[in-house]
Amino acid sequence: MEKLLTLFQDATQAGLRDIATALDRFSQGVADEIARAKPRAIAAAEDDEAFPLDVALFDSAPTVAVPKHAQFAPLLDVGHRFLMTAEGVFVEVRRPWLHVIQQLAKHSETGPRPPYGVVTPKIELAFGRLGVALPFVQAFAEEAQSALPNEHAAWMVWDKEKQALTYKPLHVSSTSPDEIKFDRPVLEPHESLAIDLHSHGAAPAYFSPKDDKDDAGEVKISAVLGGLGDGGTPSVAFRLCVLGMVIPLKVPVSAVFKVPEPA
Structure with missing residues (x-):
């Protein structure tokens, strides 16, 4: 009886293995068929090695x-x-x-x-209007004032879990009145760069050729603050960067800086 039971178990296991193998082949065949059926408008022969x-x-x-x-x-x-x-x-x-x-x-x-x-x-x-970010920009402006005469930088990150913007200070490796270098932080899977902030010190706010190069290929809002320091005329520049395309965004200086009213 034990011998018969062993033969039965061996035959059952072999049968199950055959069924599993057949199911794997069937699943792979279906996946391959779906991949072949997926439309791709490419003007090339499918047997081309490239x-x-x-x-x-x-x-x-x-x-x-x-x-x-x-x-x-x-x-x-x-x-x-x-x-x-x-x-x-x-x-x-x-x-x-x-x-x-x-x-x-x-x-x-x-x-x-x-x-x-x-x-x-x-x-x-996702955060509605750019105005939601202005308190962070105002806080950054104060930090940029403290960093004078050098440039300053920070990020604003979208936290998908919290459904909110968060302010992320950056580790600055070197800075001067004309240039700043920082280490790009490693973000968590639920975080993504939304707004890239940097200052131009006492110089006016504008997007330099270096800024254009840094922003190329990225998807983010880029912002520059300038005219900082005593006696300076504050200025701001905002734009949405979309894979090389730039879309200017109108943000009044008064939304970031307390501009004194004329006497």
Whole structure:
């Protein structure tokens, strides 16, 4: 009886292993079939040995058609994609604190146009309005005054768990009246850079070529404070940086500094 029981158990285990192997093969086959069926508008032969590289690029930043009849479904995951519309090419970017849709290029007035729909440009902040950040900017302005004659820097980080902005001081490795260097902090998975602050000391607030280089390719609000110190004329400059595109943001000086009223 024991021998029969052992044979039965061995046969059962072998059968279970065969079933498991078959299920694995079936699952992999389904996954492969879905991957092959996924539309990718790439003008290349799929048997080209370099085709997988283009597939990876396409998947990281796809181009999609905006529907003319159905409802437009916005990007939900963190990342970006390009939108082909009847009016032109748009870029859509999603970050935990930001959803932005902006036009990159217009179609020719006389040339052919894709038979697609249209999309409305938008800039949507998870924290509502930029005014929510102004108390932190005001606190930074006081720190920047104390750092004179040198430049100063700090970050404002969006905490997805708390659904709030937090102020993050930076470790400055070197600073002078013309330049500042700091270590980029390592953020937690639920944190993301939202506002990058730095000062120009007594010099006016503006975005220098170095600022342009530092901001290229990033998604953040960049802010500069200037005209600090006794006798200076305070000034501010704000812009939204979107992967090389910059969108000026209007922030009055009086929202950051207490500007004395004329006598």
